[in-house]
Amino acid sequence: MADSAAAPHAAPNTGGAEVTKRDFLKLVTAAGAAVGVGAIVWPLVDSMNPAADVLALSSTTVDLAPVQVGQAITVMWRGKPVFVRHRSAEEIAKAKADDKGRLPDPMTDAARVKPGKEQWLIVVGICTHLGCVPIGNRSTEVRGEYGGWFCPCHGSHYDTSGRIRLGPAPANLAVPPYAFEGDTKIKIG
Amino acid sequence: MAGLHKSEFQNPVINWIDSRLPVFTMLQKEYGVFPTPRNFNYLWNFGALAMINLVIMIATGIFLAMNYTPHATMAFDSVERIMRDVNYGWLLRYVHMNGASMFFIVVYIHMFRGLYYGSYKTPRELLWILGVIILLLMMATAFMGYVLPWGQMSYWGATVITNLFSAFPIIGDSIVTWLWGGFSVDNPTLNRFFSLHYLLPFVLVGVVFLHIAALHITGSNNPLGIDVKGPQDTLPFHPYYTIKDSVGICVYLLVFACFVFFAPNYLGHPDNYIPANPLVTPAHIVPEWYFLPFYAILRSVPDKLGGVLLMFASIGVLALLPWLDTSPVRSARFRPIYRILFWVLAVACVVLGVCGAKPAEGIWVVLSRIATAYYFLHFLVILPVLGKFERTLPLPESISRAVLPTGGGGPLPGGAAAKPMEKA
Numbered sequence: 160m161a162d163s164a165a166a167p168h169a170a171p172n173t174g175g176a177e178v179t180k181r182d183f184l185k186l187v188t189a190a191g192a193a194v195g196v197g198a199i200v201w202p203l204v205d206s207m208n209p210a211a212d213v214l215a216l217s218s219t220t221v222d223l224a225p226v227q228v229g230q231a232i233t234v235m236w237r238g239k240p241v242f243v244r245h246r247s248a249e250e251i252a253k254a255k256a257d258d259k260g261r262l263p264d265p266m267t268d269a270a271r272v273k274p275g276k277e278q279w280l281i282v283v284g285i286c287t288h289l290g291c292v293p294i295g296n297r298s299t300e301v302r303g304e305y306g307g308w309f310c311p312c313h314g315s316h317y318d319t320s321g322r323i324r325l326g327p328a329p330a331n332l333a334v335p336p337y338a339f340e341g342d343t344k345i346k347i348g
Numbered sequence: 349m350a351g352l353h354k355s356e357f358q359n360p361v362i363n364w365i366d367s368r369l370p371v372f373t374m375l376q377k378e379y380g381v382f383p384t385p386r387n388f389n390y391l392w393n394f395g396a397l398a399m400i401n402l403v404i405m406i407a408t409g410i411f412l413a414m415n416y417t418p419h420a421t422m423a424f425d426s427v428e429r430i431m432r433d434v435n436y437g438w439l440l441r442y443v444h445m446n447g448a449s450m451f452f453i454v455v456y457i458h459m460f461r462g463l464y465y466g467s468y469k470t471p472r473e474l475l476w477i478l479g480v481i482i483l484l485l486m487m488a489t490a491f492m493g494y495v496l497p498w499g500q501m502s503y504w505g506a507t508v509i510t511n512l513f514s515a516f517p518i519i520g521d522s523i524v525t526w527l528w529g530g531f532s533v534d535n536p537t538l539n540r541f542f543s544l545h546y547l548l549p550f551v552l553v554g555v556v557f558l559h560i561a562a563l564h565i566t567g568s569n570n571p572l573g574i575d576v577k578g579p580q581d582t583l584p585f586h587p588y589y590t591i592k593d594s595v596g597i598c599v600y601l602l603v604f605a606c607f608v609f610f611a612p613n614y615l616g617h618p619d620n621y622i623p624a625n626p627l628v629t630p631a632h633i634v635p636e637w638y639f640l641p642f643y644a645i646l647r648s649v650p651d652k653l654g655g656v657l658l659m660f661a662s663i664g665v666l667a668l669l670p671w672l673d674t675s676p677v678r679s680a681r682f683r684p685i686y687r688i689l690f691w692v693l694a695v696a697c698v699v700l701g702v703c704g705a706k707p708a709e710g711i712w713v714v715l716s717r718i719a720t721a722y723y724f725l726h727f728l729v730i731l732p733v734l735g736k737f738e739r740t741l742p743l744p745e746s747i748s749r750a751v752l753p754t755g756g757g758g759p760l761p762g763g764a765a766a767k768p769m770e771k772a
Contacts, residue, residue: 204526207540213530233627237531240627285532288652290511291504291629311631312508313647313708329652 218348220340223279231296233284236347240284241335242296242308243345246319251277253306254320264330268320271334281345282321282332286310293317293332308332378564383582384589385570387751391465392568392589393596394458400597401451402556406549408444412437416496418542420535423498424623442612443604448490449615450604452638455483464690466678467569473670475562480667482555487639489548492541494636499620504633506533506541512646515653532626572750573679574743581747632707640704641697645723647708648716658720665727672727674735682741689730696722 219236221243226232231244246254254268272280286293293308293315294300303309303316305324310317315326322331337347355366355373366372415434417426430437459479462468468476495506510527514520529536567576576582583589607614615637619630635643642659649655665672680687696719703716744750 207529208526209528209530210536213534213536217531235627238534238626239532288511289508290514291508291633292627294629310629312629312633327647327650327652327655 218346220344220346222344224343228278229298231298233296234347236283236335240292241347242280242282242284242321242332244280244282244296246278246280250306250319254318254322257305257318257320257322261324263323266320266322266331271320271322271331273339276339279345280319280321281334281337281347283335284308284332286312286315286328287323287330287332288313288315288326288328378585379590380584380586382564382585383567383576383579384585385568385576385747386581386583386588387570387572387747388568388589388592389571390592390596391457391461391571393593393600394454394461395563396593397454397596397600398451398458399556400600401447401454402549402552405444405447405451406553408440408447409546409549412440412444413546416542418496418539420498420538420624423496423538427497439608442608445616446604446607446612448493449607449636449638450600451486452490454600455486456638459483460694462569463693464680465569465571466573466673466675466680468670469673469676469678470670471566472562472569475559475566476670477667478555478559478562480663482552482559483666484663485548485552485555489545489552490636490638492545492548495538495541496545497620498538498624500622500624500628500630501617501620501633503533503624503626504629505635506537508633509635510537512656512659515656517653534626569678570747571679572681572744572747573677574747577746634705637701637705640702641700642704644700644704644716645720647704648713648720658724662723665724669727669731673731674733675731675738675740676735677740677743682743683738684741685738686734689726689734692722693726696726 217237219234219241221232221234223243223245226243226245228245229247231242233240233242235241251268258267268277271282284292284296288310289312291310291312293310295302295308295317301309301311303325305316305318307317307319307321307324309315310326310328313327315328316324317328317332318324320331321334323329335347337345340346352367353370353373355363355370357363357366357372362372412430415426415430415437417423427441430441432438434440462476462479491505491509495502510524510533513523513527516523525531527537528534529540570576617634617636622630634640642662645662646655646659649658675683675686677683680690699715699719700723703712703719706712708716
C-alpha cells in the first residue's frame, strides 16, 4: 500500500539497484522499531529474574558449637540446603591425600576450606548434575565410595572434600561464600 | 448489496448471519461436504480424539483453577481441598490428571500412524512440522501442570528439568536463575508455571487451528498413501466420518473412564502425595510415563551437555523427517523393509520408555544406549539410504480401484464414476 502510493516519488524503476532516500527511511524506521520492541520486551523478561525480596534473603548465620566431630547439619541458604560438616582428622587426611588422585574437577582440599578451620567443610548440598540433594549428611546414610556424599538420582559420588569423583556430575559441590564471625559462628552469603 | 456473501441456507436467521459472516458456509464446506478419502481405517480417528481431549483439558482446567492456589505454602493443600471439599472436585482433578495421559496416548498413536503411512511426506511437510510444534507445546504444558500440586515429584521434577538448562556453557546458570526467579525452585517458579500452564493450552488451540487449516489444503493422507484422483475416491466428511469418529470417541471415553473411575492414580507416582520438601530428594525420581523415553535418552549419555542436546535432538529430528525419508512411496504397506523397521523403531521407543523408569545402572544403561543409537540411526541413516535401495510393491491405480468390491467401476472419471460410489 505504502509502496504503490510512494511509487511516483521514488526513483524510476530501473531494476531496483539504486539506493533511494526511501530505502534509507525504511531502514531507519525498522531499526527504530526494533530498538523500541527491545526496550518494551526487556522489562517483561527481567521481571522473571530474582526480585529484590528474594535477593534480600541471601545470607544466613549458623552456630557451629553444637556440631560434634563426625556430625553434619543441613541449613537453608537461598532456598537451598547447605551442608556443614565437622570432619574428623582421618577424613581431612583422606581429602588431602586425594588431592593428587583422579579428580574430574581438580581442586585441592585446602582451597575448599578456610585456613586453620580445616575441620569445617561447608558446601551447597545440591548435586551439580541436575540439582538433587545428595544423601550422606547423616552418618547412617549411604556416603558413596569416597565417604562423602552420594546422589541417589543419577549416581554421583562425592568425597570428604565434596569433590566429584564418580558419576555424571560435572563439578564439585559448590563452596558458598562464607566467613567466620568468631570461633564457632559463620555467616553464609 | 455489494460485499455480502451469497448464502445458500434456507433458514432466514442462518441466512442473515451467513450472508454477513459465512461461518455456516465454511463449516458446511470444511466439515460437511469436505471430500475425504473413502478408505480411512480407525487409526484416522486419533486427530479428532486429540481435539476432543484438548477441549476436555481446557474445560476441566478452567474449573480447577477456580479452586487452586498457586502459592508454595498453599498449593498442596488447595489440591487436597479440591479432592475432599469441592463438589465434584475429585472428578475434575482426576479427569484433568488422567486426561494428560490420555492426550499423550492419543497423540503418540496419531504420530506413529503418520510414521507408518508416510503422512509427513510432500505435500504435507508443514502439516507434520506444525504437529511437532504441537507436541513440544504439549510437553511444556504437561510438565508445568505436573509441578502445580507441589508434591515431592512436582518439586524435584521441576528441579531436574529446569537444571537441564544449566548444561549450556557460560549462560546456563543465568538461564536457570531466570527460569526460577530465585536461587532454587520456589514460590516465584510455581507462580510463573501456573501462569504459563494456563496460557499455553490457548497457544495450542492456535497451532491446532493452523494444523487443521494446512490439512484442509492438502487433504488427508490415507492407508494406501496414494493421492485422491477424483470424486470416486472420496466420501463427504459428514455423515461418513463424523459417524466413524463418533465410534472411536465412544471407545476412547470408555478407556478414559476406566482410568478415572477405577485406577485414577495408576499412571501417577505415589510420592507426589508427599508435600514438596526442598531438603530431601526422593530416592528414585521418575518423570511422568510420557516423558520416559526422552528421559532415557538424556541418561544414556554420560556427559551432561551431551545428554541434554541429544534429548532435544530426538524431537528436532522429527521436524526434519520429511526430508530425511527419501522414498517417494508413502504407505508402509508398499514398503516391505520399511514396514519391518517401523516396528523396530516402535520397539526401540518402548524399550526407551521402560529404561527411563528404571534406575540408571547395569543392564538398563546398556539397553537405553542401544535403543537411543537405533532411534537416531533410524532417522539419520537408515531412512535416507533405504529410500534409494528399497524395492517397493506396485501401487494401486486409485483408491476406489483398490478398495471397492466392484473395482470402482472402471477408470472413468466424472459423472459415470460417481454412480458406483453411491451404490457402495
